[in-house]
Amino acid sequence: MPQRKRIQVSGIVQGVGFRPFVYRLAQELGLTGFVRNTTSGVDIEIEGTQTDIDRFLHFLQVRKPIAAVIDRLDVTPMILHHTRRFEIRKSTRREGYTRIAPDIATCEDCYRELYDPKDRRHKYPFINCTNCGPRYSIIQETPYDRSQTSMRSFVMCDECTAEFADVSDRRFHAQPDCCVICGPWFVLHDLRYGTVERENAIEKAADLIRKGNIVAIKGIGGFHIACDAMNTRAVQRLRKKKKRPAKPFAIMCDLMHARKIVHISKHEEKCLRSAIAPIVVMRKKQRDIISDRVAPNNPYIGIMMPYAPVHYVLLETIPYYVMTSGNVQDEPIVKDEDDVKLKLGSIVTHALTHNRKIENRCDDSVGFVYPSRGFSIIRRSRGYTPNPVELPDSVPPMLALGPYLKNTFTLARGYDAYVSPHIGDLDNMETLAFFQEMIERYQEWFRIEPEFLVHDLHPEYLSTRIAQEYKKPRIAVQHHIAHIVSCLGEHRVKSKAIGIAYDGTGYGLDGRIWGGEFFIGDLGHQERVAHLEYLPLPGGESSIRRPYRIAIAYAAVLCKKTFRPKNVPMTEVRRILNILNDQQFSIETSSMGRLFDCIAGMIGIVREITYEAEGAINLEHIAGSTVSSYYPYTLFDEEPLRIGVAPIIHGVMRDLLKGVRPSTISAKFHATIVHFSLAVVDKMSTIHGIRNVCLSGGVFQNRLLLSKMVAVLEKAGYKVFVHKRLPTNDGCISYGQVIYADKRRMIDKPIGQGNVKQ
Numbered sequence: 195m196p197q198r199k200r201i202q203v204s205g206i207v208q209g210v211g212f213r214p215f216v217y218r219l220a221q222e223l224g225l226t227g228f229v230r231n232t233t234s235g236v237d238i239e240i241e242g243t244q245t246d247i248d249r250f251l252h253f254l255q256v257r258k259p260i261a262a263v264i265d266r267l268d269v270t271p272m273i274l275h276h277t278r279r280f281e282i283r284k285s286t287r288r289e290g291y292t293r294i295a296p297d298i299a300t301c302e303d304c305y306r307e308l309y310d311p312k313d314r315r316h317k318y319p320f321i322n323c324t325n326c327g328p329r330y331s332i333i334q335e336t337p338y339d340r341s342q343t344s345m346r347s348f349v350m351c352d353e354c355t356a357e358f359a360d361v362s363d364r365r366f367h368a369q370p371d372c373c374v375i376c377g378p379w380f381v382l383h384d385l386r387y388g389t390v391e392r393e394n395a396i397e398k399a400a401d402l403i404r405k406g407n408i409v410a411i412k413g414i415g416g417f418h419i420a421c422d423a424m425n426t427r428a429v430q431r432l433r434k435k436k437k438r439p440a441k442p443f444a445i446m447c448d449l450m451h452a453r454k455i456v457h458i459s460k461h462e463e464k465c466l467r468s469a470i471a472p473i474v475v476m477r478k479k480q481r482d483i484i485s486d487r488v489a490p491n492n493p494y495i496g497i498m499m500p501y502a503p504v505h506y507v508l509l510e511t512i513p514y515y516v517m518t519s520g521n522v523q524d525e526p527i528v529k530d531e532d533d534v535k536l537k538l539g540s541i542v543t544h545a546l547t548h549n550r551k552i553e554n555r556c557d558d559s560v561g562f563v564y565p566s567r568g569f570s571i572i573r574r575s576r577g578y579t580p581n582p583v584e585l586p587d588s589v590p591p592m593l594a595l596g597p598y599l600k601n602t603f604t605l606a607r608g609y610d611a612y613v614s615p616h617i618g619d620l621d622n623m624e625t626l627a628f629f630q631e632m633i634e635r636y637q638e639w640f641r642i643e644p645e646f647l648v649h650d651l652h653p654e655y656l657s658t659r660i661a662q663e664y665k666k667p668r669i670a671v672q673h674h675i676a677h678i679v680s681c682l683g684e685h686r687v688k689s690k691a692i693g694i695a696y697d698g699t700g701y702g703l704d705g706r707i708w709g710g711e712f713f714i715g716d717l718g719h720q721e722r723v724a725h726l727e728y729l730p731l732p733g734g735e736s737s738i739r740r741p742y743r744i745a746i747a748y749a750a751v752l753c754k755k756t757f758r759p760k761n762v763p764m765t766e767v768r769r770i771l772n773i774l775n776d777q778q779f780s781i782e783t784s785s786m787g788r789l790f791d792c793i794a795g796m797i798g799i800v801r802e803i804t805y806e807a808e809g810a811i812n813l814e815h816i817a818g819s820t821v822s823s824y825y826p827y828t829l830f831d832e833e834p835l836r837i838g839v840a841p842i843i844h845g846v847m848r849d850l851l852k853g854v855r856p857s858t859i860s861a862k863f864h865a866t867i868v869h870f871s872l873a874v875v876d877k878m879s880t881i882h883g884i885r886n887v888c889l890s891g892g893v894f895q896n897r898l899l900l901s902k903m904v905a906v907l908e909k910a911g912y913k914v915f916v917h918k919r920l921p922t923n924d925g926c927i928s929y930g931q932v933i934y935a936d937k938r939r940m941i942d943k944p945i946g947q948g949n950v951k952q
C-alpha cells in the first residue's frame with residue numbers, strides 16, 4: 195500500500211547540499227514527491243511503500259551531508275497525490291529569512307579532485323562543492339545566494355554553469371562554485387617593493403616561508419601570519435615582531451605529521467577532521483621536530499588540519515606551519531588586502547592574498563577534547579558561526595551585548611540564540627567597530643529587531659553605554675550569574691542547581707570584583723551562597739600583570755607576613771606594602787583567577803605575564819600528578835558563606851621554606867580547591883537538597899582542575915554540568931545574559947527607555 199508523508203526538517207539544512215542529497219536518496223529508493231527549502235528548514239513530501247519510507251527516514255539521518263545538522267524531524271501522514279517523480283521545487287521564502295551555514299572545511303571529494311591531474315580543478319585553490327567551502331565568511335545579505343555573496347563579481351563559465359544547474363552533480367546549487375577559468379585567484383605581494391606576482395603565487399609563498407620568511411596568508415575568515423614551525427629563528431623572529439614572547443602558536447599540518455608531534459586520541463582525530471576543522475589543543479610528544487619556541491614550556495600544542503584548498507598546496511612544500519591570527523595585539527584579525535601593509539607590514543615581508551572578498555571575519559575556533567565530555571570549546575568562531583545555539587525557553591527578540599573581554603554578543607528570538615563569533619576585547623576602536631558592524635549584520639540577516647537589550651552590570655562598561663543608545667528597555671545581568679545560567683541553559687536544566695563560577699574578573703552585585711562564587715538557583719533566579727574571601731589587589735587591576743604583587747599582598751593581609759618572592763627586590767616589596775596601606779589604591783576581589791596568580795607569584799614561576807592567565811596556566815602545567823594531600827582552609831559560617839584562604843597561603847609559604855618542589859605545591863593547591871569546592875557543595879546540598887552542580891568560568895579551562903572537580907563531584911553522587919556548546923570562558927556570557935534577562939523581565943522592571951540612570 196503506497197503512502198504519502200510530509201517530513202519537515204529543521205537545523206542546518208541549507209547551503210550544505212541537503213536538497214540534492216534528498217533528491218538522490220528518493221531516486222535510489224524509487225520514491226516520488228518533492229523537496230524544497232522553507233523559511234525554517236527543508237520540506238519533503240514523499241510517496242512510496244511503508245518500508246521504503248522508513249528506509250528513507252533512516253538514511254536521511256545516517257547519510258546526511260557532512261555539514262548538515264538535523265535538529266528536528268517532523269513526520270505527518272498525508273493523502274496520496276499519486277505523483278510520478280521526485281523533484282526539487284523552488285524555495286518558499288515568505289519571510290525572506292533562511293539560515294546561513296558556517297564555513298566548511300574542504301571535503302574528501304574536493305580534495306581528490308584537487309590532486310587529480312585530469313580534473314579541471316587540479317590544484318585550483320578555490321575548489322568547493324555543496325558539501326564544503328566558504329559560506330558565512332562570504333555572505334553579505336540573506337538569503338544565501340551567489341548574488342548576495344562576494345562570489346557575485348565572478349561570472350560562471352559554461353562548464354560551471356552546467357554543473358550548478360545539474361541536480362545530479364555534486365556542485366548543484368553550490369553558490370561559491372567556480373574554476374580556474376571563471377573564479378578568483380591568488381597573488382603574491384612583496385610588501386617591500388610593492389610588486390605583485392600571479393604565477394605560482396602559492397608555491398612561491400611557501401618557498402619564501404621555507405627560506406625563513408614570515409608571510410601573511412589570506413584564508414577563509416581572515417589573514418594568518420605564517421612561518422616555518424621547524425625553523426626556530428623564524429618562530430623567534432615572529433614572536434618578537436608580534437610582541438608575543440610566550441603565548442603558544444597554533445600549527446597547521448596534516449594528520450600524519452600531527453601524529454609525530456602530539457598524542458591523538460580517536461575523539462581528537464574526529465574533531466581535527468570534522469567539517470569545522472578547529473584548532474585542537476593536544477598533548478605534545480617529547481620530540482624535537484618542530485621548534486620548542488612554538489609553544490614554549492607548555493605540555494600542549496594546538497593543531498589544525500588544512501581546511502581550505504590553499505592550505506593543502508602550501509603543505510606540499512613544508513610539513514608544519516605556524517599559523518597565527520593576522521592581527522596586531524588585541525585588534526580583530528585583518529581581512530582586507532588594504533589593511534595588510536598598514537597593520538601587518540612590520541611583521542611580514544610578503545602577503546599571499548586573493549580576490550575573493552572576505553565579508554565577515556572569523557577566527558579559527560579552538561578547543562580541546564576532555565575525555566568523558568567531548569570537545570570543550572575555548573573559542574567558538576569559524577565552522578560554528580552563525581549556527582544558533584538553542585535556548586531552553588522561547589524568548590522575544592533580544593540583544594545581549596556580552597562581556598568586556600573576549601566579547602561575543604547574542605541576538606536571540608524564539609529558541610534561537612545567534613551567538614556571534616569571537617569579537618575580542620572591547621578596549622580598542624577596531625574591535626568596537628567590528629562589534630557594532632556585526633550586530634547590524636546579524637540583525638539584518640536574521641531579521642531580528644531587539645525589543646530588549648541586555649548588558650553587564652558594570653556601569654562604566656562601554657556595552658552599558660551602547661545599550662543605553664538603543665533607547666529600548668534594558669536589563670543588567672551580573673557576570674557570574676550569566677556564566678552559571680549559560681551553562682544551565684545549554685543543558686536545558688530548569689530545576690535548581692548549585693553553580694560554581696571560578697573566573698578572573700566580573701563586577702559583583704556589591705560593587706566589588708567577583709570571581710570565586712557559588713550560587714544556588716535556576717534560569718531565572720540566582721542567589722550567591724558562598725564566595726572566596728575578599729582580598730586586595732594592590733594598585734588595582736594592573737597587578738594582574740605581575741602575579742608576585744598579588745602574592746605579596748595576600749601574604750601581608752592574610753598572614754601578616756612580609757613575603758619576598760624569589761628575584762623580587764625588597765624595595766619593590768616595600769612599595770607594594772605601602773600601596774596596601776592606603777586603601778584607595780587597592781580594589782578588593784574574591785576572584786579564583788587571582789588566587790591562582792597569587793600561588794604562581796609565590797612560587798615565582800612567572801614575574802610579569804605576557805598573556806592572559808599566564809601564571810595560572812604555568813601553575814597548571816607544572817603540577818605533579820602523584821600528590822594526594824591538600825592545604826587546610828577555613829569555611830566561615832556567614833551568609834553568604836566565606837571561604838578563608840589564609841591557611842592555604844600559610845601552607846604554601848611553609849612548603850616554600852622547606853624547599854618543597856613547585857610541582858608538589860601546585861598539585862596540592864589544585865587538590866585544595868577541589869576539596870573546599872566539594873565541602874561547600876556538600877553543605878549547600880544538605881541545606882537545599884540539590885544534587886545538580888554546574889561549573890562555569892574561565893578558570894575551568896584548566897584541564898587538571900576541571901577533570902579533578904568533575905571526578906570528585908561525580909564520585910560524591912552529584913550530576914555535574916560543564917559547557918558543551920559554548921566556551922566556559924567569557925565567550926558564554928552573552929548567551930547566559932539572554933536567558934537570565936528574559937526571565938527577570940517579568941519580575942524586575944527593565945530600565946526604561948534608556949534615559950533612566952541605573
Ligand code: ZN
Nearest residue numbers: 301304323326
Ligand atoms: Zn567539497
Ligand code: ZN
Nearest residue numbers: 351354373376
Ligand atoms: Zn568555471
Ligand code: FE
Nearest residue numbers: 697891892924
Ligand atoms: Fe568570566
